[in-house]
């Protein structure tokens with residue numbers, strides 16, 4: 859089941875579709891999608907496209923990026939809360955994360971609206987968020 863969901867998620871990304879899990883019991887969303895609702899534990903979930911709209915509440919720079927992502931460093935990495943509810947840490951583009959001073963300048967504008975997009979990084983399709991102007 860977990861592999862099937864991961865496969866569906868990554869195949870969706872390959873087609874530019876970002877899928878979340880929408881619970882038929884409580885109506886809440888889980889993202890990234892897993893086999894059960896993160897809110898109520900129900901397995902009655904439906905995979906649907908998310909709006910991609912989110913808000914960043916804080917971010918920092920990649921001091922110790924995962925090895926595969928080292929070549930993209932320094933990049934901004936922050937807490938994104940989706941319009942649908944779920945929150946998670948992820949890469950945020952469109953910000954200057956090169957120095958602590960640049961991070962501070964950016965933080966003055968928080969919370970900040972972002973939009974999801976599919977990006978090819980380290981040979982994989984990943985979901986990144988980009989600052990909305």
Ligand SMILES: [Zn+2]
Pocket residue numbers: 881882883884885886895896897898899900
């Ligand atoms: Zn639920």
